[in-house]
Amino acid sequence: MTTVGLLYPGHAAEEDYPRMEVLLDSDIRLAVVHTDIGEDAHRVDALLRMGAADRLAAGVGTLGLEGAESVVWACTSGSFVYGWEGAHEQVRALALAAGMPASSTSFGFVHAVRELGAARVAVAATYPQDITELFTAFLKASGAEVVADRASGIVTAAEVGTWGRAEVLELARAGDHPDAEVVLLPDTALHTVAYLPELEEMLGKPVLTANQVTVWEGLRLADRRTWEAKLGTLFAKRW
Structure with missing residues (x-):
């Protein structure tokens, strides 16, 4: 049994995780602990408070009991709101508090892009423009070339969590760019796991979504190799 611990802020699209658990190997478990979201706002000050070390540390005891x-x-x-260095410090503090390897969804995107061997990416974000630009800057700091970034202007995770298939497909379509080798949908409040095969078929290229890369990153840290074609190109081959 391999158990990956996930610290998820509030409630929005956490249903993606049991969906992935069903699709993955039967001895992979995804243990979700909900952290205090504080103010639900895609605004820099609110996001910095949401990702504060004490809020993350509050959930790690439960994950230890889950055997993560x-x-x-x-x-x-x-995570990316802290910048490249600040996000590294955030996961270092989390690892110390949890006593196990730690990462964040932002670094999951970085590592997944590298795993796919991609250099040029397009960002299709639900966020307001200023928050989208911070994610773009984070990706550029990792060495990726961002050929396009589209912001949707959504302020709250609660609203993002109401989006369904039509909105997700339109977001990806609008955010794609001919020069992009992969398209990134960065919000963990967005339900995407059910649409991964359709997204990739529609765009004709790999698509990375937040909840997908979060689980992949946790498995990578646990040194667990698995694959499932229904979870997109990232999971379509052994790595």
Whole structure:
């Protein structure tokens, strides 16, 4: 049994995780602990408070009892908002508090892009423009070339969590760019796991979504290799 611990802020699209658990190997478990979201706002000050060390540390005791072998802060905006160095410090503090390997969704995107061997990416974000630009800056700091970034202007995770298939497909379509080798949908509040095969078929290229790369990153940290074609190109081959 491999157990990945996920610290998820509030409630929005956490249903993606049991969906992935069913699709993955039967001895993989995804243990979700909900952290205090504080103010639900895609705004810099609110996101910095959401990702504060004390809020993340409050959930790690439960993950230890669950037998987690790794932990991922399952929030993109609440990690990249700290910048490249600050996000590294955030996961270092989380690893110390949890006593196990730790990462965040933001670094999951970085590592997944590298795993796919991609250099040029397009960002299709639900966020307001200023928050989208912070994610773009984070990706550029990792060495990726961002050829396009589209912001949708959504302020709250609660609203993002109401989006369904039509909105997700339109977001990806609008955010794609001919020069992009992969398209990134960075919000963990967005339900995407059910649409991964359709997204990739529609765009004709790999698509990375927040909840997908969060789980992949946790498995990577736990040194667990698995694959499932229904979870997109990232999971379509052994790595």
